[in-house]
Amino acid sequence: MDLVPPPEHSPTRAELEVTTLGPRAYGSPLAGLLAGRRTTEHYVAEDDRVLLDDTVSALAAHEGLADLPSFEPGGPRRRLFFDPRTVRAGIVTCGGLCPGLNDVIRALTLELTTHYGVRRVLGFRDGFRGLVPRYGLSPVALTLESVSGIGESGGSVLGSSRGEQDPEEVVDTLQRWGIDVLFVVGGDGSMRGALRIAECARSRGAAIAVVGVPKTIDNDIPFIEQSFGFQSAYAAAAEAIRAAHVEARSAPAGVGLVKLMGRHSGFIACYAALAHRGADVVLIPEVPFALDGEGGLLDHLHRRVRDQGHAVVVVAEGAGQEYLPASRQRDASGNAKLGDVGVLLRDRIQESFARKGEELNLRYIDPSYAIRSVPANAYDSVYCMRLAHTAVHAAMAGRTAIVVGRWRGRFVHVPIPLAVSARNTVAPDGDLWLAVLEATGQPPRLGPPLLEPLPAQWNTPAVRTA
Ligand SMILES: Nc1ncnc2c1ncn2[C@@H]1O[C@H](COP(=O)(O)OP(=O)(O)OP(=O)(O)O)[C@@H](O)[C@H]1O
Numbered sequence: 001m002d003l004v005p006p007p008e009h010s011p012t013r014a015e016l017e018v019t020t021l022g023p024r025a026y027g028s029p030l031a032g033l034l035a036g037r038r039t040t041e042h043y044v045a046e047d048d049r050v051l052l053d054d055t056v057s058a059l060a061a062h063e064g065l066a067d068l069p070s071f072e073p074g075g076p077r078r079r080l081f082f083d084p085r086t087v088r089a090g091i092v093t094c095g096g097l098c099p100g101l102n103d104v105i106r107a108l109t110l111e112l113t114t115h116y117g118v119r120r121v122l123g124f125r126d127g128f129r130g131l132v133p134r135y136g137l138s139p140v141a142l143t144l145e146s147v148s149g150i151g152e153s154g155g156s157v158l159g160s161s162r163g164e165q166d167p168e169e170v171v172d173t174l175q176r177w178g179i180d181v182l183f184v185v186g187g188d189g190s191m192r193g194a195l196r197i198a199e200c201a202r203s204r205g206a207a208i209a210v211v212g213v214p215k216t217i218d219n220d221i222p223f224i225e226q227s228f229g230f231q232s233a234y235a236a237a238a239e240a241i242r243a244a245h246v247e248a249r250s251a252p253a254g255v256g257l258v259k260l261m262g263r264h265s266g267f268i269a270c271y272a273a274l275a276h277r278g279a280d281v282v283l284i285p286e287v288p289f290a291l292d293g294e295g296g297l298l299d300h301l302h303r304r305v306r307d308q309g310h311a312v313v314v315v316a317e318g319a320g321q322e323y324l325p326a327s328r329q330r331d332a333s334g335n336a337k338l339g340d341v342g343v344l345l346r347d348r349i350q351e352s353f354a355r356k357g358e359e360l361n362l363r364y365i366d367p368s369y370a371i372r373s374v375p376a377n378a379y380d381s382v383y384c385m386r387l388a389h390t391a392v393h394a395a396m397a398g399r400t401a402i403v404v405g406r407w408r409g410r411f412v413h414v415p416i417p418l419a420v421s422a423r424n425t426v427a428p429d430g431d432l433w434l435a436v437l438e439a440t441g442q443p444p445r446l447g448p449p450l451l452e453p454l455p456a457q458w459n460t461p462a463v464r465t466a
């Protein structure tokens with residue numbers, strides 16, 4: 001059967017195996033809750049597996065059941081690796097801010113203390129810096145009282161930072177404080193850091209569980225349906241599109257231009273544009289576009305303004321980098337510092353309308369940090385709590401070098417080596433981008449007409465649905 005081409009990288013069963021610290025010698029205080037539970041559509045038993053693929057064609061491509069790639073399910077275990085009465089836990093939040101960081105800190109602390117009876121939870125400050133003595137940042141005790149109400153505000157009560165730290169120094173600190181389980185709340189970079197810490201601990205024979213909780217507004221961690229905070233961030237971004245739409249519609253020849261975060265993945269731009277359907281064009285790093293010439297962005301915009309009286313363009317920061325001077329700049333974590341595509345488009349749109357003598361009222365909005373500093377919305381608050389619970393269960397059972405996630409509705413353990421092996425990006429031939437084309441009515445290709453015929457699936461003109 002060859003209904004679908006194989007995915008670019010289909011992980012093997014071996015790549016999906018999680019690392020465990022050893023046999024589980026202790027009964028869990030949550031064991032009573034699990035008595036008699038079996039896998040149902042609402043629950044996955046601890047000895048069952050969650051399938052990676054969910055189409056008949058993908059499953060049929062495998063030899064047999066034993067060969068099917070699958071994740072270890074998340075959730076409480078009957079038996080634990082750590083004795084909860086003696087365990088010491090640490091929490092660190094790293095990388096850019098993200099809605100829900102405080103919800104995760106609170107939920108980790110509550111689950112550890114109230115359900116497992118853990119007596120000592122330490123918060124390390126300012127990201128991985130808090131684990132390196134030369135920064136002089138002593139950890140803070142996290143208690144039921146100290147985490148009370150912290151989810152009301154954005155940011156992280158522990159602070160965050162970028163910049164790589166030496167895993168040897170980090171593990172020295174963990175051992176000095178007697179930390180048995182470390183929760184690393186962060187994005188792809190943080191997970192790379194977490195993996196190095198887990199590997200360093202293992203090389204020393206130190207039984208330290210390192211468990212990740214996937215935070216990033218870019219939603220670029222693969223094998224995790226959505227990172228927490230993403231939904232709150234795109235809801236905030238949709239407000240910027242709403243403002244641009246109102247401004248554009250209320251001025252003669254109004255053009256609203258909104259630049260959103262998203263260095264390499266255009267998820268925020270896509271979801272925000274779908275959430276507020278005022279956008280006429282969405283530009284993302286994954287889909288190249290021509291700026292000038294017939295059918296290019298500027299040509300399309302002139303036509304939209306002529307036909308409709310106004311237009312709204314949403315651009316992700318990583319789009320159109322080929323039109324900017326190449327930058328070799330990196331931030332402290334080694335992430336590329338990109339050129340400002342928003343300012344470039346603002347200037348090029350203004351020039352183009354001026355050159356043609358056409359009226360233009362352009363409003364440029366760059367909401368920037370405003371979208372990631374908001375508190376988590378109700379959806380994300382729930383999601384943060386459930387990810388945190390899953391992370392605590394995994395750590396207490398001795399799982400390490402994993403990041404917890406939700407895959408096809410089930411909570412699972414994703415081995416960090418797999419989670420950092422690729423970047424989650426918007427597939428130009430996937431249904432999210434198709435939905436964006438349908439919602440905006442933008443042509444599938446912003447550029448000169450192709451000499452070659454379009455692929456069959458592009459022959460139908462995109463229909464504007466709203
Ligand atoms: N390869 C790596 N090895 C060790 N540590 C790393 C590595 N890459 C990044 N880190 C560390 O992880 C932390 C966070 O990384 P980064 O700044 O890239 O943010 P992130 O976790 O990807 O989150 P976001 O993308 O949401 O901002 C930093 O302290 C960074 O130095």
Ligand SMILES: O=P(O)(O)OC[C@H]1O[C@](O)(CO)[C@@H](O)[C@@H]1O
Binds near residue numbers: 096216217261331372
């Ligand atoms: O200016 P900072 O804090 O490095 O953050 C900017 C970057 O962080 C991200 O939001 C990811 O957290 C990127 O989309 C963005 O480019």
Ligand SMILES: [Mg+2]
Binds near residue numbers: 095187188189216
């Ligand atoms: Mg990142």
